[in-house]
Amino acid sequence: MQFREIECFQAIMTAGTMTRASQLLGISQPAVSNTIATLEHRLGFKLFLRKSGRLQPTAEAIIFYDDAQRLLEAVERTNEAATRLRQRKSGHITISAFPGISIKFLPNLISKFLEDREHVKIRLLSRSSHIVIEQLPSQMFDIAIAEKPSQFVGVDAEQFSFHCHCIVAKDHPLAKLDVLTPKDLDGVPFAALFRDHMTTYQIARAFSDAGARWNVVLEAQYFVSLIEFVRSGNAVALVDPINSQGFDDELVRIPFEPSVQYQIGVLTPQDKPVSKVAGDFLDLMRVELSSRT
Template sequence: MNLSIRQIITFREVMRSGSISQAAKTVGRTQPAVSTMIGTLEDELGFALFIREHGKLTPTPEARYFLEECEDIIARLDRTKQTLSGIRSLEAGKLRVACHPAASGVFMPRLMTEFLRGKDEVEVALIMRSSAMIEDLIASQQFDLGFAETPAPRASIDQTDFDLESVCLVPAGDPLASAPVITPDDLNGKPMATLFAGHPAATQIEEAFRSEGCRLNKRLELRTFLPGLQFVAAGMCYMVCDMITAYSHLVQRNTSGGLVIKRFRPRLSDSISILTPGYATQSLLAQAFASHLSSAIQTMRDEIERAL
């Protein structure tokens, strides 16, 4: 049996109108073409759909049963068209994002809220994981997109890298708040909030102080820089941190209190990357979100630069 959607739709119109000629007008076909199509459909089904008497069509009981099936098929087709239209317009689909801790508190939720506005049929899975774990999730194609500290290149991951720089956070009332640039000499022996030993950011700041012959006073050791915003605002310490954490302060000034963002020298690299599976084709939705994320990173750069 080889039925076409056109046959099914034409049959439904004949049943609705009770007339070959009227059905032909509705589907935009000639009357002979519709008659032939119904005859072909009956041949495919192996039973009559209409009794033809005195120029009239009378549906058979089998035709009424078949109509119910056709309505279900057409309804499913209409739903499929709507779904595909939503996918094409980025208003439907699924998006799985894995995000490193620095961006998961403020940056990513804020960005995703903007992206999802008006996309009520888009389903999102957003998880926070370490950058190393995000690499594996993307390489194994468990997630569509990862946002993490820049990894070493590998064939199973496509990555777009952004070379940002670390900045220094200073209490608003501190004498250093008016300095154009903060150096290890300015922070020599002063209380600092740093990440845990072994983290690349902690290693960089240690090396910067060591090379300048300055003492790094680790008063607070953190798993992420976000809690440090509160400690700096309270005047308990200073902090050299990633740009995304500093940006969290800019967009939530009413909650993070009084601190200022300053340029730090020597320049410490704070490279982040958008990661996608290397052996899989991205969905249109994932491509659009990656583009949105890239634009947001540039916006963040510009706003931080204005704050320095």
């Protein structure tokens, strides 16, 4: 059974005559007649009887029409889906990312990306960088984002590096300074990440080299905890521009010298081709991340 045969059958059922059906399809009337004859031969029963110059569908044709209509609708949906895929308006993306970038940055970016892509579905998995890296061999993701990027097996890694800045409450005495150094922060209550974090090591070395006392009153696992603590006015902290996004109205961000670098890696599986829609999301994310480096 050919798709064109079903189209001709549906056109006659809709139009009522061979002539009108041929006009709907843009083909000759004999072509429609021959196509229906072929379809009737395949099916083994008559589809139409001629009465008073019109074609009267048989009882079998009426029953068959329901299935034919569903088939045509399914083909139309398939064509629409293919068009959306071709135009990058449809698809699924699974993202596995560490919490810091999952809380504000990625949801805001996803919202922007989906504005004109109503048929795209995104699954965001928030995992510690350690878990993200552990799960890389499973390739159960399209895009992964982790801290401490290094040489990973089976993935393509793109590294982004950011300058950390000092955040203080707006009414903090240090909020008026243009640049902060370890000397300025000598003995000032400080909130920092755990000792094994890449930024903590750099900050400790900067204070040591300057001969300043690093007064850490809070250690936490995530930047967001430091930010909330600083909002209370009890301390200062060094954070990156990704994690501090969205707090500009409540905190003052001040450059810190010497530079403290924060690095993340955007990872994609080597053995799993990136879909067109995932590629578009990656392009948008690269632009947003690069604007903060």
